Amino acid sequence: MRKKILTLTLLALGAFSASYAGGLMTNTNYHIAFDRMMARGASFDIDAAYSNPAGLAWGHEGFQLSLNFQKPWQNRDITFNDTKYEGKASAPIVPALFASYKQDRWALSTMIGIVGSGGFVEYKQGVPMFNVLLSSMLASNGITPNQYTLDSEMKGKQYIYGGQINFTYKLIDCLSAAVGIRANYYDGYYRGHVKAVDHPQLGEVAKLLLDVDQKGWGFTPLVSVNYHQGPLTLTARYEFRTKVNPKNDTNILDAGLGTATVGALMAADPQGAQTKLAGLQQQLGAYTAPYQDGVRTRYDMPALLSVAAGYEITPKLRATLEYHFFDDKNAKMANNRQDELTHGTHEIVAGVEYDINDKFTISCGGQRTDYGLSDGYQQNTSFACDSYSVGLGGAWNVTEKVRLNAGFFTSLYSDYDKQAAYGTETYSRTNYVVGLGIDYKF
Numbered sequence: 257m258r259k260k261i262l263t264l265t266l267l268a269l270g271a272f273s274a275s276y277a278g279g280l281m282t283n284t285n286y287h288i289a290f291d292r293m294m295a296r297g298a299s300f301d302i303d304a305a306y307s308n309p310a311g312l313a314w315g316h317e318g319f320q321l322s323l324n325f326q327k328p329w330q331n332r333d334i335t336f337n338d339t340k341y342e343g344k345a346s347a348p349i350v351p352a353l354f355a356s357y358k359q360d361r362w363a364l365s366t367m368i369g370i371v372g373s374g375g376f377v378e379y380k381q382g383v384p385m386f387n388v389l390l391s392s393m394l395a396s397n398g399i400t401p402n403q404y405t406l407d408s409e410m411k412g413k414q415y416i417y418g419g420q421i422n423f424t425y426k427l428i429d430c431l432s433a434a435v436g437i438r439a440n441y442y443d444g445y446y447r448g449h450v451k452a453v454d455h456p457q458l459g460e461v462a463k464l465l466l467d468v469d470q471k472g473w474g475f476t477p478l479v480s481v482n483y484h485q486g487p488l489t490l491t492a493r494y495e496f497r498t499k500v501n502p503k504n505d506t507n508i509l510d511a512g513l514g515t516a517t518v519g520a521l522m523a524a525d526p527q528g529a530q531t532k533l534a535g536l537q538q539q540l541g542a543y544t545a546p547y548q549d550g551v552r553t554r555y556d557m558p559a560l561l562s563v564a565a566g567y568e569i570t571p572k573l574r575a576t577l578e579y580h581f582f583d584d585k586n587a588k589m590a591n592n593r594q595d596e597l598t599h600g601t602h603e604i605v606a607g608v609e610y611d612i613n614d615k616f617t618i619s620c621g622g623q624r625t626d627y628g629l630s631d632g633y634q635q636n637t638s639f640a641c642d643s644y645s646v647g648l649g650g651a652w653n654v655t656e657k658v659r660l661n662a663g664f665f666t667s668l669y670s671d672y673d674k675q676a677a678y679g680t681e682t683y684s685r686t687n688y689v690v691g692l693g694i695d696y697k698f
Contacts, residue, residue, distance in 0.1 A: 279582030279601045280627060280640060281416070281557045286352040286369040288324050288693035291663025292649025294621030295576035295607035298489040298566025302695050305354045305365035308491050308564070309422035310482035312356055312363040313432035316697050322354040324661070324693035332377060334636055335682040336384040341636075343383075347375035363424040371440060372416030372557055382408025383636035386450040388678045390462055394452055397513070397521060397532065404455045410448035416500070416557065417441045420478065430485045436478040438495075442502045442555060445469045460514040468509070468547050472502030474557065487568035497587055498557035506549035546590070558587035558600065571611075578605040584628070596632035601625065607647075620648040625667075631674045639683045641669040649691075659695040664688075 287303035290296050296307040302322040304311040328350065332343035352369035386408050391401055420438030427433055446468055452461035480493035513521075513533070521529035546553065564578040582601035585594050607621025623645040634640075649663030667687040674681045 279558060279560070279580075279603075280584050281372050281555065281587065282560060282582060283369075283371055283373070284580070285326070285665075285689065286324065286367065286371075287322065287354060288326070288649070288661035288663045288691040289619075289651075291326065291647050291665050291689060291691045292621075292651070292661065293576075293607035293609055293619040293663075294623050294645065294647045294665065295564065295578040295605040297491050297493070297562055297564025297578040297605075298576045300489075302354045302356060305356055305367045305422065306369075306420070307562075308480060308482060308493065309365060309424055309434035309436055309478070310432045310480040310493075311484075311489070311491060312358060312365055312422075312424045312434070313361065313426040313482065314484055315356065315358055315363065317358055319357045319698040320355070320696065321698070322693060322695045324352045324354075324691060326350045326352075326689055326691035328375065328687065328689045330375070330688070331684075331686045332639070333684045334383060334639075335684070337679055339384075341379055341381050341383055343377055343379045345375050345377045358424075361426040363422075365422045365424065366420065368419045369417075370415055371418030371438065372442075373414040373444075375415075376411065376413045378409075378411040380409055382406070382410055382448075382450055384676075384678070384681060385636040386410065386448065386464065390450050390452055390464060392678075393513075394462055397517075399452075399455075399461060399517070404452040404458075404461045406450060407453050408450040410446075412444065412446040412448075414444040415442075417443065418476075420476070422478065422480075430483060432482045432484075434478075434480045434482075436480075438476040438478060438498075440474040440476060440498055440500065440557065442470065442472040442474070442500050444471075444502070455517075458514060458516040458520060461517050462513045463510065465508050465510040466547065467507040469505040469507065470502035470553065471505070472500055472552075472555075474498040474500035476557065489564075489566040491562075491564045491566075493560075493562045495557075495560040497559040497583065499588070500555045500557060501552045502555065504547060504549055504551045504553070506547060509544055509547050511544060553590045554588035556587035556589070559583040573608070573610050575608045576606065578607075579603065580605065593633060596630050597628045598630055599628035601627050615653050617651040617653075618648075619650065620646070622646050629672060631676075634672060634674050634681075634683060636681070639672065641672050641683060641685045643667040643669045643685075643687075645687075657697045661693045661695065662691070664690050 289303045300311045300314045330345035334341040356365035418440045422436035424434040449465045451463045455461045476498040477496045483490040561581045566576040580603035584600045605623045609619040645667040647665030652660045669685040672683040
C-alpha cells in the first residue's frame, strides 16, 4: 500500500490546476462574451478569433481590438475521515487580447491568453495522501503516531500561455474556412513537504520534500468552417492534439527517515535495521526518479471538436446551441493517467442574447460538462468533478466604435466519492468568475 500511495502522490503533484471552463487541460473562456452567454461557437464578433475564426468572414470590415480581464475564485476540497482538507485555488487578474483585420473576403486574426489551466492551488494542511504515506512508513519501522506531530503543506502552479493566429477566407457567399496555429508555453511548479517532527528523542523523525519547476512548449494546428445563410449559422472547429512535454528543473527532492531516527533503529537492531533501510532507500529512489532534474513529463492538451448552430430568431434575439468533445483519452498524461478515464470530455452549451435597444444587450447561458471520471483517475492533488455552469451579463455600446462587456459565471459541481486504499475520500469544488472587457472598432 505504501508503494501505491507514494507513487500516486509524486505523479499527481505535477497536475495542479485552477481552470475556469472547458476540458481537463483546456480553457474555453477568454472573452467576456463567454462569461455572459457561454455558447459563442457561432459568433461573428471579435471573440470569434478563438471560438469561430471562420465566422470573421462576416465580421467587422477593417480593424478591431478587444482587451478582457477576468478574476476567478475556486475551492478544491477533500474530505477524509470527517476531516476537511481545504484547497484554495486562485489566480490574479487574467487578461486576454483579441485582434482582427478584415478586408472583403478575407480576415486575419489573433488571440493571446491563458489557454490551459491557469492558477495556484494551496493545501495548508497538506492532503490525506501525504499524511497517510509518512505515517505508514513510520509504523513499518515501529514508530507510532502518538510519538510525533505531522507538519504538512502542498501548493502548486500551472499555466499554459497561448498565442494563436488565424487566416480566414470566404469561399462562396454562404461558406468560409479558416486555418491557424497556436503556440503554447507551459509554466508550472509543485512544492510540498510532510514532516514527522517533535519526537521527544529524535526531533525530526522523517520527511518528504519536493520543489520542482517545469517548463515546455507545444504547438496546435487549428481549422474551422462556417456556413451562414439568412438567420442560420452552422460552424465546426477542430484543434489538433498538442504535445506538451515539460522538463524538470528540480530544486529539492528529498525523502527518507531523519538521521537520528536511522541511528536509533541501527542501535536497536543493527542487522534488521540495515536491511530495512536499504530496501526503503531503493524504493524511494525508484519512486522519486520521475522528479529528478532533467526528466520530462507529458501534459498534452487534447484534440478538441466544437460544433455549433446559431439562429437569429428576430433581429434583436439570437440563440446558440453548441457541443464540445475533448479527446482526453488520447492525450498523454503523467504515467498514462488518461487510460483511467472512461471517455473523453463531453460538453453541451446553450446561450441566448437579446438587444434591448441600440445601446444595451443582455445575455445568459449554461453548460454541462461530463469528464468520464473514475476512481483511478482522481488524485488528491489533481481531481475533477462533473458540473453545470451558468453565466449572465450584458454589453453596452458606448459609441459606434466602443463596446463594454461585463459577465459572471459559476460552476455547480457534483461531489465525487472515491474508495481509496486508505479510506473513503470526497472531492468537492466551487468556482466563480467575474469579467470586464472592452471592444474597439477602428
